[in-house]
Amino acid sequence: MRLTIRSKGVDPRSAGLVADAHALGLTAVTAIEVADVVFFADDLPHDHLAELEAVLVDPLLQTGTWDVPTGGIETALLPGVTDPAAAAIQLAMRTVGLPDVAVATGRLFDVQGDLSQVERNAIARRLLANQVIERWAPAPIEPHFIDAAATADRTVDHVAVTTLDDDELQALSRERGLSLDLAELQAIATHYRGVGREPTDVELETLAQTWSEHCSHKTFRARITTPDGTAITPLLKQLRDCTDRIDAPFVKSAFVGNAGIVTYSPGTTLAVKAETHNHPSAIEPFGGSNTGVGGVIRDVMGAAHHPIAVTDILCFGPTDLPADRLPEGVLHPRLIESGVIAGVADYGNKIGLPNVAGAVLYDPGYIANPLVYAGCIGVADDVPELPGPQPGDLVVVIGGRTGRDGLRGATFSSATMDATTGDVAGASVQIGDPIVEKLVIDAMAECHGLYSAVTDCGAGGLSSAVGEMAEGVGADVDVTLAPLKYPGLRPWEIWLSEAQERMVFAVPPATWPQMQAVCAKHGVEAVSLGTFTGDGLLRVRAGDLTVLELDTHFLHDGRPQRSMTAVLPQPDRTEVTMAPCAMPEQMLLMLLAHPNIASKERVVRRYDHEIRGATVVRPLVGAHHDGHADGVVLAEPSDRHGVAVGIGVNPWFGLLDPERMAHSVIDEAIRNVVAVGADPDKVSLLDNFSWGDPRRETTLGELVMAVQGCCDAALEHVAPFVSGKDSLNNEYLGSDGQRHAVPPTLVITAMAHVPDADQVVTPDLKQAGNALVQVGTTRLEFGGSHYSMVRGVPGGVVPAPVAGVHDRYRRLHAALRTGRVKACHDLSEGGLAVALAEMAIGGRLGVEIDRLPHADLVTALYAESNGRFVCEVAHDDLAWFADTVGDVHVLGHVTAEPTFVAPGIELHLDQLVAAFKGGAA
Amino acid sequence: MSRPQAVVLAAPGTNRDHDVSFALELAGAAPRIVLLAELLADPSVLRHAQMLVVAGGFSYADALGAGRMWSLELSHGVGDELTGFVAAGKPVVGICNGFQVLTRTGLLPGSLGHNDSGHFQCEWVTLEAPASRCIWTADLEPVECPMAHGEGRYVHPDTAALAAAGQVALRYSGHNPNGSLDDIAGVCDESGVVLGLMPHPENHVLPRQHPRRGRGATGGLGLPLFERGVRHAQGV
Known part of the structure; x- marks a missing residue:
């Protein structure tokens, strides 16, 4: 019927x-x-x-x-x-x-x-x-109804590994989709020869999940040498050392647990985290991005913080890609884009968190491998750190039910995609239910003090969550106690399921009844699967049947450190002079219409950025609410201070010079928060790398140089990394036998303190007659610029780091705090000309530029040098501004006349708006 | 004047309950968030309250259409109490998802379909209050506030009759964002105490929340709407 x-x-x-x-x-x-x-x-x-x-x-x-x-x-x-x-x-x-x-x-x-x-x-x-x-x-299709009478097969298979030779071990890894390399397989075989038995299927899958690139960051922990034998400090250690050297007083917790934790104002801490969900989004754009958002929100919940906002950075292939140029087995970028955006919007809107910051990038390098970054910020009272699981604590799971969703997601995301990925990976896709996660957030808000540890159930499911919590202490759980979506799941399926919206807690027996009552009030299922034991062993049972028994030391520390070789890139840093532009007006319009620069309003409006009433600087600002803000500012209605969030990303720099790219995107992320009024001495950074296969020596070399750039820039800006994540193997093996890797894509999220949320600045021009001033120096730097891209000029030098930039940002911040700077915009893609046009569009006012900050017109207008802003100040404030900030170049002034006038350019504002927003002038 | 007790009702998926509680607090009420399950277990909660707010969000993830599931639970669980609350002249407002719920329970006329854009939209709108019988919007200056919904296109078989009956409480001014008939953003019941509206006046109760504050924009606060509800509740 x-x-x-x-x-x-x-x-x-x-x-x-x-x-x-x-x-x-x-x-x-x-x-x-x-x-x-x-x-x-x-x-x-x-x-x-x-x-x-x-x-x-x-x-x-x-x-x-x-x-x-x-x-x-x-x-x-x-x-x-x-x-x-x-x-x-x-x-x-x-x-x-x-x-x-x-x-x-x-x-x-x-x-x-x-x-x-x-x-x-x-x-x-x-x-x-x-x-x-x-x-x-x-039509009519025959539907499938859930089989309520299905029964679970509780048998446990032992998988022979101790007797296999190297070829057979590798064949086993391929067959079972373990994504483990030979050294790791040998370590497992050696371990079980010592134990004197074969591993169970559950143990083997658990090891594969825990040791996956996704969960254990093999590359970032690897021993790396260059071909001449030079040893490179493991990448994760470099980033951590850098944070240690900066030793910022506001960092509470960096690179441990689910999220970075900082404190910018007494009594309150903020947790921040960004994640990628690239592979799932490639095959099921809606579900992939949807659960990417859900997952990063749980990361913040897993750091015992209350989520207050989300962010997203999306990279797609060109949406006008001709259908016949689409690789086999790949979804069209247009479908990926619409599905991903709908998925991000669905989760954030329904869970009730403002989506406040982000970026959307387009490049042919993302056709087969779209990238989806999702971030989350949370807030909590500044309380002592949780003690961690204590022997005797209960292993409690709350939230969604367990089904077959997303089995083997961690190993899947660590593998290369090919034309059949969509078919074989079907079971890897998770389905989100934001309402359940919302209820878990509400319940957790009333559970403070009731638990000794918490983590989220993400990649690897219970195996990762319980496995990590049990490290050193040990746990004994019965997976058949987990509430299931439908019957018939085998023990390993329950243990490894990546069903969403689940959190795992260590709960002292004394507070368990109270926690159960809170969960019941909010309609959240909560069950105890077992106890943390104190014997250091992870034991998983299905009723009386033991399906897994692993020493947690072997599980977490038994993986042999990977040894890798990196061939470092030698970027060409010789300057290339740009030929004069024959049609400077068309150039500006083409840049404004470029998909990477053009208005993202059609995306931003799909996200609720108003909920909670705390979004003081929105992603869209200005007279018509259609200019892009540099960063956003969140301030609770009851607070005077706030927090700014800014993003930096530039894969086109990355293709030419990964080290300078890293430096540049950190500078960009920090410029974005400084421009809206954040304090440059209270900036925390997140690093999220999406890269190709690091086993290719040149690809690893690019990664090494990017990390080098990250560390140098963080030290220069005195801005510590507090968390990060890497997503490697973003490659597609085409049916032509060619491997297609994404461009090196480092996303930097800057989260900074805004001392006065009533003293924020936006880029839209405010008042005709005011002066326009560039802060910072323009150089002949066009490598990876959008000007080069539009003109089809390859190569060039990627913008260099700017010495003394931290001090410059401090001085600019001091100026912004007076309220005398009426508009401020950072210079990035498209350079000065695009920045001025964006300010004019935002304010629906004109500009007249009569002095350029560089002798060469093209360089002055379009170079993408670091460390620069345009500010609007009253003419009477010019001397004060120059004194306060230094390194300023007066450009011209704001006009009531709706025109854009600069050397070689005279355009009507309507033309700029039409190019930026699409449609006729 | 004492602060009237305001029940802010929240179902699974309601997410602007805290925002509207903040607005009610500023407007002089004593808000209390009550979960739907709590109300169904103890309907007397309503008897002790002077105001009822059905808050916005995505109750039951909009399954079966926005507000459908929640309205079924209300009608079948506390239908009589709800009718009694309105009959006593106590003010009720449903915002966004709450508006969708109140139309589906039959407390408000008409229905809300998908925006004509086909998707969720978040943008600021300006609302004007025509002369109507609605106690929430009487002599209300234009309100500027955000909307954030995918199913807000107001439909009614005879909007002219509705306007003639004084039940059109709010209209979009300048720009109709979702294809609502007759630019209708909010309607009231025949008694004028029950208001439903799609946009979110609760997200513009402080001057700092205005998106063009840096451009000198002032006014357009949503707070006076809540203050009218509070004043009416104090008089009941």
Whole structure:
């Protein structure tokens, strides 16, 4: 029995589907009508149908029919994929007193246009059904209902490793998708020869998860040498040493636990973290980005902080990529983009956190490997650190139920993708439920003092979470006590499931009843799976059957340190003079319209950045709320001070000179927070690396130089790293046999203290007649610049670090705090000309530039040198500003006339707006 | 004047309950966040309150359409208490998801469909209060505040009749962001004590929250709307 629900009038989903079909080259599609379908496992008595229809169909907006369709294409979820809509319908039926029957949901599509059967099938396969979680069929589709009677197979297999030779060990790793290298496999074999038995399947999977690149950062901990034998300090140690050397008084915890923790004002701490979710987003953009956001929020919760905001940085292939240039097995960038943005929006909006900062980048290097970075900030009272799990504490899991979601995600994300990845990795995709995580946040807000340790269940599921918490102390858990989404899960599936929205706590027995009561109040499931023992052994049982028994020292410290070789890049740092630009006006318009520079309003408006009422500087600012802010500022309504967040990222610098790229993006992230009014002496940094396969010596060399640049820049800016994450192996093995790696993409998040949230500055121009001043020096630096990109000029020198820049930012900060600087904008992609145009657009005012800060016009307008800002001040304040800040160049002034006038350029403001926002002038 | 007790109702997925509590506090009420499960377990909570706020968010993740599930639970669990609350003249406001809930319970006319853009939108809007019978918006100066929703397109079979009956409480001014009929942003019931609106006046209760404050923008606070509700509650 089935109910089909259609919108009255045009369904708002239809237009987007048609546009997507056209982007896939299926231009004959004229319309795609979409309807929702609800399937019921048992027939319902006739007199219940009207009642059910009244519950499910809004007569003002929808029509419902119980007829079975005779045409069209239908999609339904694959078995095992969580169906929250079905669960809600069952809840609704119970609420109104209807019989309890199994329910499933799907969609019905009517595709119109002159199309062959092959084309119709292509639309179903590539657009209508996401085959990672859905299947499709000509209507009517046969739905799959959850098998409530399934039983679990509790057998445990032992896997022979102790007798295998090297080839056989590597074959085993490939077969089981363990992503372990030979030295690691040998260490496991040696360990089990010592134990005197073979590992169980659960043990082998647990070791593979714990030792994965994703969980253990093998490359960042590796012993690295150059071909001439020079030893390089392990990368993670370099970053940590750098933070130790800076020794900032505000750092509470760096590089340990789930997130970095700092304190900028007495009594309060902030936790900050950014993560990537690249591989899952490539194959299931919505689910991948959705759970990426959910996961990083849990990182902050796992640091015992209350989340207050999220961020996202997204890298896609060109969305206008011709369909015939799409590699096999890869989703079109347009579909990835729309799915990823919808996924980010869905999680953040529903959980109720403002999405406040981010960036969207486009480059052909991201076609097969889109990058999705998600960040989160949380707040807590400054209380003593949690003691950690104590012997006798209960192992408590709260939140979502466990299903087959995301099995082997950590090992999957550590492998290279190829054309079949989407097929084989289906089970690796997690499905998010932001409402459950919201309830967990609410419950945790009332659980302070009730637990001795907490961590989130992320990659590797319980195996990672419990495994990490048990390090040194040991734990004994029975996985069959975990609440399941559906029956039939084997012990290893429960242990390794990456089902979302779960947190693991160590809870003293004395406070457990109180914690249970809090969770019950908020409708959050909480169960105890066992105890932390004190014997240092991790023991996992399925009832009486032991399925895993591992020494936690071997689990965490038994992995042999990886030895790697790095060939360091020799970037060309000779200056390349730019030929004069024949059409300077067109150049500026082309830059403003470039996808990397153009307005991101269509993305930003999909995210709620207003909730909590604390977003004082929003991502979009200015007279028409459509200019981009440099950084955002959050300030609780009851606080005077706030926190600024800024992002730095530039893969085009990275392709030419990874060391200078790292330096430049740190400078950019810090410029972004300083420009809005943050204190340059209270800046914390996050480093997130997305790179290609580091086993390629040149790729590792690029990573080594980027880390070098990071450390130098952090020391120069006196800004410590507090947390970081690396996502390596962002490569695609094409069917042509070629490997395609992402450009070296380092995302730096700067989180800084804003001493006075009433004294913030935005880039939009404020008042005609005010003077415009550049702070900092412009050099002949065009390597990786957007000017070079638009002109098609390869190479060039990537902007160099600027000496004394920290002092300059301090002086600028002092000036901003007086309130006499009316607008401030950092100079980045597109240089001075683009920055001035953005300020003009933001304020809907004109500019007249009569003095340039460099003798060469093109360099003055478009070079991307570091350490620079444009500020707007009253003419009477010019001398004061120059005295206070130093290294300033007066450029011209703000005009009421809506024109952009500079040497060689005279454009109307409408032309700038049209280029920046798209559409006709 | 004593602070009226305001119940801020929150279902699983409600997420602007704290924001509206902050606004109510400023407006002179004594807000208390009550979880739906708590209300269903003890409906007498409503009897002791003078105001009711159905707060915004994504109750039940918008499954079955925004507000549907929550309205079913309210109607089936505390329908009589809710009707009694309104009959007693106690003010009720549903914001965003709360508005969607109140239309689906039948306390407010019309319904809310997907925005004509087809997706969630977050932007600032200006609201004007036409002459109406609504106690929340009587003589209210224009309010500037954010909207943040995907299902806010107001539909009603006869908006002219609704306006004639004095039940159109708020209209979008200048720009209709979601395709709502007759630019309607908020409506009230026949008695005028129940208001539903899509935008979020609770997110503009301090001058600092205005996005153009740095450009000298002042006014447009959403606080007076809540103050009218509080004053009415004090008089009941």
